[in-house]
Amino acid sequence: MIDVSLETPEKIRILQRKLYRKAKNEPNYRFYQLYDKIYREDILIYAYAQVKVNDGAPGADGEDFEEIEAQGLAEWLRGIIQELRTKTYKPKPVSRVWIDKPGGGQRPLGIPCIKDRVVQTAAKVVLEPIFEADLEPNAYGYRPKRSAKDAVQEVHKLIKASYTEVVDADLSKYFDTIPHCELLKSVARRIVDRNMLHLIKMWLKVPVEERDENGKRRITGGRDCQCGTPQGGVVSPLLANLYMNRFLKHWRKTGKGELWAACIISYADDFVILSRGHAREALEWTRGVMQRLGLTLNEAKTSIKDARREKFDFLGYSFGPHCYRKKGKWYRGASPSKKSQQRVKAKVDELLRAHLTSPWEEICTRLNQTLRGWAAYFSYGTRTMAYRAVDNHVDESVRHFLRRRHKVPTRGTCQFSGEKIFGKLGVVRLRDIQYEARP
Secondary structure, eight states: OOOOOSSOOHHHHHHHHHHHHHHHHOTTOOBOOOHHHHTOHHHHHHHHHHHHHHOOOOOTTOOOHHHHHHHOHHHHHHHHHHHHHTTOOOOOOEEEEEEEOTTSSEEEEEEOOHHHHHHHHHHHHHHHHHHHTTSOTTBOTTOTTOOHHHHHHHHHHHHHTTOOEEEEOOBSSHHHHOBHHHHHHHHHTTBOOHHHHHHHHHHHTOEEEEEOTTOOEEEEESTTOOBOOOBTBTTHHHHHHHHHHHHHHHHHHTTHHHHHTEEEEEETTEEEEEESSOHHHHHHHHHHHHHHTTOOBOGGGOEEEETTTSOEEETTEEEEEEEETTTTEEEEEEEEOHHHHHHHHHHHHHHHHHTTTSOHHHHHHHHHHHHHHHHHHTOSSSOHHHHHHHHHHHHHHHHHHHHHHHTOSSOOTTTTOHHHHTTTTOOOOHHHHHHHHOO
């Protein structure tokens, strides 16, 4: 019986600390013996636990966790160890699905099979400490002990410190356009283990499987693919951070921050440049650097904003002028953006539609999980008005849902009042969470 635990085993922590310290203390050191660490049994067991807790759909092979554990997890892992040791491992095609983007349109998501997700996670366990040592401090995305909220707080701190001329930037299809050749050069600057490099190259060039409405299979990508790291792959965020770090490092080494009194805050491919009067120069410089990196700014979504007079959105928050209504005083604040509020309202409506026939207790539990999760992220800055808007929407949506369920001919304001919805029926009120969170 394999003990599958989410807690990082001490032996793995020791390895990661050693790799990080070596990389941090010796910036020019290149690691040449890493591949054998990936198929260590303890690392693969830990990787499997990480993949399982993240759940996710099966890949193109259709294999799920129940099947794996029914046939025996130990035997399944031994098969992976054997393939990696004998260098016969080959990733299977990723299954492509399309997900709706918040601003409209769709984003391709590549779902590797569970075996490939486990091997990628094992590789990440080994590679992340090395790359982490090189990442710039103003990068917050997909990093240990850093979060989007940390980036939000830093942006807010900067606009309050008069870094108010803002380049609100947007990269066009970043994950899909990262050039493989240049990305592999970034990897090879630290990693010279040819087996590890070959593994990463296979993941970058893995074929993509799509099925049409009739279930007909279509394979694209593969060896001819020269750019992109599939969103949905475990190592994709790590590689994307590594490539974006070129831009951030070049900014630092060329001294642009000091020259233009400016700072960059980055979260994966999403970044803003906050300056004290030099946003246009920063934008022009950024265009040129991105072009040399093989990347493109989305000009339709990139703009310069004056945070003293107008708001800009970043990581779901709106920054800029806010009014303290009681005193009519203006200040530079941060609050949940209108788009973020619309998204959670849409999720509420979808939950109430999708589970029309489910018991109310189940529906309420799912609804509260959504609301608490949203409030946990949007717990910073000015949020009373946003919480009130979401509460009002939940009130109306739940009442409409219960009216339909119980065939109430009236508007239902008596049978299903706000006090009852947020009281006896157990729905979370965001304003109550806000008050509970106060010291």
